[in-house]
Amino acid sequence: MSELGTKKSSRLSRRDFLKLIGAAGTGLAFAPFVPFGNFMPNPNQASLEKVPVILPDGTQANINTYPINHAEVITYPATGDAALDAEAFRKWQFIRLPEELGGDKKDVSAIRGYSMICLHLWCLWKYWPDEGRKRGECPCHGSMYDPLTGTAFVGPASLQAAPSDTLPKLDFEIASDGFVFVLPPKFNANENGVIGYGRFA
Amino acid sequence: MAVSLERRTGAVAFFYWLWDGIDRTIFTAIKFSFPARFVSPFGFLGMLTFIVFIILGVSGALLMFYYQPILDRAWDSVQFINDEVPFGFHIRNIHYHGSNAMVLLAVLHMYYQYFSGRYKIRNEVLWMTGVILGVVTILEAFTGYDVIFSERAELAISIAASLTTSIPVAGPLIRDAALGSGFSDFVLRFYAQHVFLLPIVMLGLMAVHFPRFLVFDVPMVMAIGGAILITGGVFPIDMGFKFEPTVPPGVTVPEWYLTGIYAFMRTQYDKFVTGLLWPLLFIISIVLIPFIDRYKKFSWRDRPLVTAFGITSLAQIMVTTYWGFYISPDISIPLVERLVIDPIFFYSTMILLVPLGFGFTYMMIKLANEAERKSKLAKSTGPKKVATINLSEKWINWVLVALLAFQVFLNIAAYNAALTGMKNLSLFFIGIILLVFAAFFHVYRYSISQEKNAPPPAPAPVQEEKPRLAEPAPSPESSKLPEGDASKAKPELKELSPEIPAKTQADLGVGVDNNPHIGSGDINKP
Numbered sequence: 128m129s130e131l132g133t134k135k136s137s138r139l140s141r142r143d144f145l146k147l148i149g150a151a152g153t154g155l156a157f158a159p160f161v162p163f164g165n166f167m168p169n170p171n172q173a174s175l176e177k178v179p180v181i182l183p184d185g186t187q188a189n190i191n192t193y194p195i196n197h198a199e200v201i202t203y204p205a206t207g208d209a210a211l212d213a214e215a216f217r218k219w220q221f222i223r224l225p226e227e228l229g230g231d232k233k234d235v236s237a238i239r240g241y242s243m244i245c246l247h248l249w250c251l252w253k254y255w256p257d258e259g260r261k262r263g264e265c266p267c268h269g270s271m272y273d274p275l276t277g278t279a280f281v282g283p284a285s286l287q288a289a290p291s292d293t294l295p296k297l298d299f300e301i302a303s304d305g306f307v308f309v310l311p312p313k314f315n316a317n318e319n320g321v322i323g324y325g326r327f328a
Numbered sequence: 329m330a331v332s333l334e335r336r337t338g339a340v341a342f343f344y345w346l347w348d349g350i351d352r353t354i355f356t357a358i359k360f361s362f363p364a365r366f367v368s369p370f371g372f373l374g375m376l377t378f379i380v381f382i383i384l385g386v387s388g389a390l391l392m393f394y395y396q397p398i399l400d401r402a403w404d405s406v407q408f409i410n411d412e413v414p415f416g417f418h419i420r421n422i423h424y425h426g427s428n429a430m431v432l433l434a435v436l437h438m439y440y441q442y443f444s445g446r447y448k449i450r451n452e453v454l455w456m457t458g459v460i461l462g463v464v465t466i467l468e469a470f471t472g473y474d475v476i477f478s479e480r481a482e483l484a485i486s487i488a489a490s491l492t493t494s495i496p497v498a499g500p501l502i503r504d505a506a507l508g509s510g511f512s513d514f515v516l517r518f519y520a521q522h523v524f525l526l527p528i529v530m531l532g533l534m535a536v537h538f539p540r541f542l543v544f545d546v547p548m549v550m551a552i553g554g555a556i557l558i559t560g561g562v563f564p565i566d567m568g569f570k571f572e573p574t575v576p577p578g579v580t581v582p583e584w585y586l587t588g589i590y591a592f593m594r595t596q597y598d599k600f601v602t603g604l605l606w607p608l609l610f611i612i613s614i615v616l617i618p619f620i621d622r623y624k625k626f627s628w629r630d631r632p633l634v635t636a637f638g639i640t641s642l643a644q645i646m647v648t649t650y651w652g653f654y655i656s657p658d659i660s661i662p663l664v665e666r667l668v669i670d671p672i673f674f675y676s677t678m679i680l681l682v683p684l685g686f687g688f689t690y691m692m693i694k695l696a697n698e699a700e701r702k703s704k705l706a707k708s709t710g711p712k713k714v715a716t717i718n719l720s721e722k723w724i725n726w727v728l729v730a731l732l733a734f735q736v737f738l739n740i741a742a743y744n745a746a747l748t749g750m751k752n753l754s755l756f757f758i759g760i761i762l763l764v765f766a767a768f769f770h771v772y773r774y775s776i777s778q779e780k781n782a783p784p785p786a787p788a789p790v791q792e793e794k795p796r797l798a799e800p801a802p803s804p805e806s807s808k809l810p811e812g813d814a815s816k817a818k819p820e821l822k823e824l825s826p827e828i829p830a831k832t833q834a835d836l837g838v839g840v841d842n843n844p845h846i847g848s849g850d851i852n853k854p
Contacts, residue, residue: 155735156765159742159758165414
């Protein structure tokens with residue numbers, strides 16, 4: 128009797144066995160649909176590679192001719208599709224620093240590239256070279272960015288916790304003839320930053 | 329392993345609470361039944377159509393993430409989905425083949441209801457909304473394959489727009505209002521109609537069309553899903569050529585549900601008559617069938633004239649559908665000549681099909697009556713023989729485990745195929761997975777219902793105290809696989825398991841009383 132009893136309790140009842148195997152079968156049948164989730168994030172249409180910095184006038188930026196204390200809008204990564212290239216998430220401020228911040232040097236320390244998307248509410252900020260300003264200003268809510276580091280120092284963007292107080296950046300390379308190239312960025316918060324989210328300074 | 333799945337705690341309790349709450353909603357009025365054994369899918373083809381509609385809704389919503397209904401971008405965006413987006417190929421093929429499956433299921437559903445006379449017994453409104461729903465389904469599928477804006481889609485759009493223009497008096501106005509004034513408008517408006525307007529109309533019609541008794545047969549639903557995926561894997565849909573206004577398009581034919589109309593139009597009679605009036609006449613006569621059919625009986629054998637009309641229409645649909653596809657491969661003949669169908673030949677074939685259809689119906693009714701008479705004779709004289717598969721519980725367990733192991737293998741195969749970029753192979757494998765799950769679920773529900781019908785375990789024998797000798801050692805198999813107490817009641821179980829008479833199995837699954845989980849009304853009024 129006792130032998131029978133222990134045997135009974137130690138074994139899975141048939142009904143529970145069926146339920147478990149039914150759950151396993153259902154799980155296996157729908158498991159192949161889990162990777163279908165990869166459908167949803169848009170795969171990058173432009174490959175991130177080293178490309179020349181093309182100014183709005185169509186010429187490549189050259190450190191020997193690009194004015195000090197000056198900024199232009201550049202598009203990266205450019206796709207060739209006019210509609211996609213108009214995308215704010217592809218717009219960057221290409222800044223040559225003012226003299227007092229080392230803009231007169233002929234190397235990459237004189238130039239900066241920051242995402243034009245303000246980290247507060249994604250308006251497009253721009254660099255103002257006027258005397259007394261010399262900073263990035265967002266027209267929407269008055270966030271101001273330090274051109275040297277890309278960190279917000281005034282306004283709502285400056286109140287956001289890191290990494291959302293520092294703009295994503297592009298790294299550059301200057302050839303011996305002075306022409307400027309964008310280096311392939313890594314869009315994560317610890318390296319070049321995430322557009323619209325920020326970067327750990 | 330003292331596992332109990334009986335306790336209702338946490339999430340399980342919450343789901344039961346939700347399930348009970350459905351009591352207070354509109355869904356109480358709908359009677360869902362989940363059949364515990366095989367039932368013929370003919371009885372719930374409508375439900376299957378609806379399931380495919382849901383699949384199309386989900387896959388279509390996913391495609392909307394990438395599709396761009398813009399004249400010069402539509403084709404490229406579909407190509408991007410097909411080639412670049414991970415699993416975009418899968419989603420697109422599921423959507424495309426799902427649309428074909430939905431049209432096919434809807435047509436089958438209609439003809440099954442037609443031949444079994446289900447539009448009687450005050451089901452006229454169900455029938456009429458159903459026919460309109462079917463027409464809208466075809467329009468939905470049509471607008472769907474047009475928004476790719478390939479060469480074929482462009483020709484289809486041109487035909488649709490020019491047909492609308494050919495409506496007397498108001499045609500051009502209707503065309504301008506509904507479809508717009510040029511291809512840029514057409515693409516955008518077909519898209520708007522495809523993703524919103526027509527689905528909303530369909531949902532509205534469905535609200536009226538839904539009967540109160542619904543059968544949700546999990547294995548059949550899974551099998552249909554699997555069939556769609558397998559078709560996608562074996563015949564992946566191509567992109568066609570991007571339409572360029574300056575390049576004359578090649579020879580294309582519409583989708584199979586429209587080649588019938590296409591054949592009529594290729595006789596080059598008046599566009600309006602062949603392309604709109606004939607189909608309209610056909611649809612109206614189907615809509616009005618419940619009022620034409622005055623037979624008091626339901627079976628197709630007792631309604632010879634109606635059956636003959638149905639058979640004739642089927643024959644004509646099949647012939648015209650094939651004819652619409654057929655374009656002479658001889659390219660030495662000028663294109664127009666290859667495309668044009670000789671109207672005399674065509675219409676005389678149509679007319680010839682009428683006596684053929686009637687004769688065929690007469691023959692079928694004769695044969696069916698004779699077969700019934702013979703089977704009745706055989707039944708009264710001979711022994712009743714029903715072929716059944718009787719597996720012991722142990723073997724059912726092993727079958728389930730084997731199917732599970734096969735699922736694991738197929739999962740790995742499908743994932744591997746997707747990783748190595750063999751998209752259609754992975755789609756094919758996922759289809760097989762769904763089919764195997766259909767089989768698995770069938771065996772599972774069978775054993776669950778056996779378990780429910782099993783008698784309680786026999787009480788412990790009184791003479792237990794006596795010293796027991798020579799108890800057979802448990803076989804290695806049974807120690808590996810838990811079977812529970814029910815295995816002890818095996819001989820009794822066989823007697824208790826419901827016998828399914830041969831007639832009900834053959835009779836399209838309308839088993840009336842031998843299954844406690846289906847009400848008799850569930851299948852009689854789909």
